[in-house]
Amino acid sequence: xxxxxxxxxxxxxxxxxxxxxxxxxxxxxxxxxxxxxxxxxxxxxxxxxxxxxxxxxxxxxxxxxxxxxxxxxxxxxxxxxxxxxxxxxxxxxxxxxxxxxxxxxxxxxxxxxxxxxxxxxxxxxxxxxxxxxxxxxxxxxxxxxxxxxxxxxxxxxxxxxxxxxxxxxxxxxxxxxxxxxxxxxxxxxxxxxxxxxxxxxxxxxxxxxxxxxxxxxxxxxxxxxxxxxxxxxxxxxxxxxxxxxxxxxxxxxxxxxxxxxxxxxxxxxxxxxxxxxxxxxxxxxxxxxxxxxxxxxxxxxxxxxxxxxxxxxxxxxxxxxxxxxxxxxxxxxxxxxxxxxxxxxxxxxxxxxxxxxxxxxxxxxxxxxxxxxxxxxxxxxxxxxxxxxxxxxxxxxxxxxxxxxxxxxxxxxxxxxxxxxxxxxxxxxxxxxxxxxxxxxxxxxxxxxxxxxxxxxxxxxxxxxxxxxxxxxxxxxxxxxxxxxxxxxxxxxxxxxxxxxxxxxxxxxxxxxxxxxxxxxxxxxxxxxxxxxxxxxxxxxxxxxxxxxxxxxxxxxxxxxxxxxxxx
Numbered sequence: 001x002x003x004x005x006x007x008x009x010x011x012x013x014x015x016x017x018x019x020x021x022x023x024x025x026x027x028x029x030x031x032x033x034x035x036x037x038x039x040x041x042x043x044x045x046x047x048x049x050x051x052x053x054x055x056x057x058x059x060x061x062x063x064x065x066x067x068x069x070x071x072x073x074x075x076x077x078x079x080x081x082x083x084x085x086x087x088x089x090x091x092x093x094x095x096x097x098x099x100x101x102x103x104x105x106x107x108x109x110x111x112x113x114x115x116x117x118x119x120x121x122x123x124x125x126x127x128x129x130x131x132x133x134x135x136x137x138x139x140x141x142x143x144x145x146x147x148x149x150x151x152x153x154x155x156x157x158x159x160x161x162x163x164x165x166x167x168x169x170x171x172x173x174x175x176x177x178x179x180x181x182x183x184x185x186x187x188x189x190x191x192x193x194x195x196x197x198x199x200x201x202x203x204x205x206x207x208x209x210x211x212x213x214x215x216x217x218x219x220x221x222x223x224x225x226x227x228x229x230x231x232x233x234x235x236x237x238x239x240x241x242x243x244x245x246x247x248x249x250x251x252x253x254x255x256x257x258x259x260x261x262x263x264x265x266x267x268x269x270x271x272x273x274x275x276x277x278x279x280x281x282x283x284x285x286x287x288x289x290x291x292x293x294x295x296x297x298x299x300x301x302x303x304x305x306x307x308x309x310x311x312x313x314x315x316x317x318x319x320x321x322x323x324x325x326x327x328x329x330x331x332x333x334x335x336x337x338x339x340x341x342x343x344x345x346x347x348x349x350x351x352x353x354x355x356x357x358x359x360x361x362x363x364x365x366x367x368x369x370x371x372x373x374x375x376x377x378x379x380x381x382x383x384x385x386x387x388x389x390x391x392x393x394x395x396x397x398x399x400x401x402x403x404x405x406x407x408x409x410x411x412x413x414x415x416x417x418x419x420x421x422x423x424x425x426x427x428x429x430x431x432x433x434x435x436x437x438x439x440x441x442x443x444x445x446x447x448x449x450x451x452x453x454x455x456x457x458x459x460x461x462x463x464x465x466x467x468x469x470x471x472x473x474x475x476x477x478x479x480x481x482x483x484x485x486x487x488x489x490x491x492x493x494x495x496x497x498x499x500x501x502x503x504x505x506x507x508x509x510x511x512x513x514x515x516x517x518x519x520x521x522x523x524x525x526x527x528x529x530x531x532x533x534x535x536x537x538x539x540x541x542x543x544x545x546x547x548x549x550x551x552x553x554x555x556x557x558x559x560x561x562x563x564x565x566x567x568x
Contacts (some may be wrong), residue, residue, distance in 0.1 A: 003020060009035040009248075012269050012284035013041065014255045017106025018545050019532035020290030021233030021241075022149075022552035027288075028246040030560035035282055037253040037271055040078050040102030045235055049075070049224035055387050061427035063388045069092065075109040075224035075232075078102040081496075085442035089449045095526055096450035098294055104251055105234035106292065107499070108545070112351055113203040113230055115155045116148050116542035119164035121361070125538050127427075129323070129364075129372050131457075132215035132426045133322070133537040136509045136518035139166065145550040147172050152547065153231040154209055156349075157201030165357045174206040176353065180346050182338060182381045182417060183354045189475045190356065195377075195468075200355045203231035203546075220350040235412035253280070255295075256445050257285050257303040257527065258312050266312070266528045272443040286527045286559065290552070293323070293533040296432055298448050301435045313522035319505055320516050323450075324539035326500035327375060329425035329462040333473035333480040338381070338415040346382050354434045355379070356540055371460040375423030375541045376470070383414040395481075418473065421465030424541045427503060428455050432497065453493040456566070459488025465493050473557070501546050502533035518530055520555040527568050529559055 013020050027034050030514040050073050054559040055062040058072040069080055079101040085557075088098050101107045120139040125132050147169045156174040159167035174201035179187070187197035204221065205214045212228035212235070218328060221230045241247040252274040259281070261267035268283035289296040297320045303312035311319050358374030390413065392398070399410050430453035435446045463485055471482035485491035495501075508514025511523040520535050522528040531552035533544050562568045 007283055008031050009282070009284040010387070011035070011286045012037065012282045013290055014269060014294065015106060015290035015295070015532060016104050016238065016249065017101070017108050017233055017290065017292065017532070018548045019552045020288070021108065021237035022549050023288050023290055023531045023556045024089040024241045024247050025237040026553055026556035027560055028125070028241040030242045030557075030564070032560060032563060034241075034245060034247045035284065036247060036249045037255055037282060038104050038106075038249060038251045039254045039274070040104060040106070040251065042104055042251045043077060043103040043234055045075070045109070045224035045232055046226045046228070048077070049219075049226040051219045051223070051226050054385070055409050061161070061388045064303050067400055070110070070222060073220070073223045075222060076101050076103065081148070086447075087439060087441060088437055088447050089436045091449055094450055094452040095123060095494045096452040097494055097497040098448070098450070098501070099496065100295070100374035105238070107522070107564065108231065108233040109224055111221065111545055112378075112543070113202040114351065114543045115150070115201050116376070117166045117168075118142075118540045118547050119166050121164045122538065122540035122542065126371070126567070131372055133506065133508065135537055136507055142550060142554070145554040146546070149546065149550040149553055153203050153236055154205040154212070155201055155203050155546075156199075156206045158199040160196075160198045162198070162357055163195060163361050168527045169298070173201070176200065177206060177348045179353050180348060180382050181344065182335075182414070183352070185335075185337065185476065186379060186417065186472070187354065188473060190418070193471065193475060194318070194359065195356055195472070196359055197354050197356050200352050202349060202351050204349050205229045215349055217341040217347045217349065222350065254443055254445070255299050256443070258289070258299060259303070260305045260307060264307060264525070266525050274443075277443065286563065288531055288556070288559075289527045290530070290532040291533070293502050293536070294448060294480065296530055296532055296534045299434055299437070300505065302446055308446045308524070312530055313515060313524040315524050316511075316512065316515060320434050322427035322432045322503040322506050322537070323433055323452075323501060324425045324427055324503045324536070325495050326498040326539060326541070326543070327425050327454075327458045327461050328421060328498040329465040329480075329485070329491045330418060331466055331469035331473070331480055331484060332416055332418035332419040333469075333478040334412070335415055335417055335473070335476050335478040337477060338417075339411050341383070341414055343452060346384070348368045352378055352380055368394070369464070371457050371464065373426065373461070375421045375461060375465060377419055377421055377465075378454065381414065381417040386413070392561060417473065417478070419469040421462070422498065422541055422543065423458070423461045423465065423468070425458055425539045426455065427506075427538065428453070430455075433504065441522065450495075454492060454495070456489070459492060462488040462492040500539065500544055502536035502539050505530050505534040506537045507535040508537065519558045520551065521559075531555060
């Protein structure tokens with residue numbers, strides 16, 4: 001990638017992940033001159049991905065460490081919940097974990113590739129149950145952008161026609177890989193419980209497109225992908241954008257603030273060159289923030305001026321508010337039917353081939369559940385590549401050694417299934433981020449302080465997850481490890497742990513109740529746009545990346561039209 005700087009650009013984009021990468025792709029192809037600022041280092045999956053390394057080739061056999069929480073081979077070469085010299089704080093009584101990926105491509109290098117569309121209910125949740133905030137657009141308005149996004153990044157899956165689980169247009173999806181044995185067994189028993197089990201939607205190619213190879217099931221997508229079969233901004237969005245000759249990328253550029261001209265419009269971004277430690281300035285006609293929901297809020301809150309003493313475009317005081325993550329809980333169990341299976345082929349994508357979309361919409365409509373909204377279930381098992389701790393959950397194996405240990409390993413390996421719920425969180429006034437008045441990072445930039453408190457809605461949903469997992473495992477003749485929680489606080493993941501944080505610059509139809517309009521354009525500063533997860537006004541159970549991408553594509557297409565029309 002080029003690191004040259006050109007003055008003055010049409011657009012400067014902060015961030016290179018899903019929202020930033022798509023913004024760069026759309027705007028560069030529209031003929032605009034674009035500069036992208038990325039706080040992390042350059043990263044190229046085609047040369048840096050350890051495709052065929054085995055755990056024994058890694059320190060500590062590749063297990064997670066504080067520096068590499070997802071294991072030695074995880075593609076996050078710089079970043080995590082703790083980033084050296086970049087602290088954040090939590091208010092007393094709050095627990096929030098903030099994941100950051102300091103590298104080109106951002107979080108698209110580290111995600112499950114689960115690419116689920118939000119449905120019609122998800123865009124109008126308040127109209128349905130009176131809670132939260134409605135989006136300023138409908139699913140029907142977004143559907144064409146989902147199609148275009150799926151076609152560009154490549155998503156496998158199927159159309160099942162289930163409630164609030166939208167179909168893609170014909171021919172858009174790649175064929176899903178065949179289910180594995182344990183997935184079919186799970187489906188058989190879930191069918192009896194009335195829980196749907198259908199092919200997953202993952203951003204992984206099962207047929208070649210655009211010079212990218214189809215997945216040949218060599219390695220975990222979390223390591224990155226040197227053949228470009230999975231979606232990463234670094235392999236799918238940025239290279240073609242650079243090839244237009246309209247996109248320049250500057251890595252090691254830590255954004256400090258968006259500056260304001262005398263005309264009240266944004267006129268560029270001040271950033272720290274991390275190599276020299278000195279401030280630099282990137283002037284532009286339009287600024288697009290896509291640094292991730294919390295980092296974008298941090299930049300805006302630190303961009304103070306006489307016109308905006310509380311941060312740029314923050315006359316409502318809503319920048320940083322309505323922070324959300326995904327509700328998460330998990331449970332695993334031992335399934336005797338899966339013991340002592342003969343060797344068989346479990347080739348496939350590293351992620352799940354099947355999942356369970358939320359099935360309780362009608363129960364909720366009849367007030368038969370004690371929580372609103374829903375969750376989907378991700379589940380895994382089988383005989384993947386062994387790793388440290390592969391069978392440590394089986395109680396019988398915690399007391400054996402020698403020959404018995406080897407026999408137990410052959411018996412139990414692949415006989416454990418784990419279930420994880422991913423549920424909707426409703427925005428509340430107790431969850432937000434603000435600038436800590438006392439703490440700054442290495443470059444003197446004030447850091448974020450987080451406030452966090454789940455409501456009873458999320459806690460009750462987490463309990464329902466655990467009880468459902470228990471029901472599924474026991475229906476298969478299995479035994480759960482531990483106990484299924486009856487209190488949400490005992491099983492729900494802390495805020496930020498699922499790494500799906502969204503919100504902080506909510507969009508809406510009413511400028512008195514939102515930061516951005518329906519195009520991700522700041523009400524107060526019309527040439528300032530946000531294209532990451534910050535504009536979200538709800539956090540449906542569908543993982544957010546696909547919607548971030550589709551929304552960024554839609555809104556940047558609109559932005560390009562405004563610029564060509566001389567309206568910005």
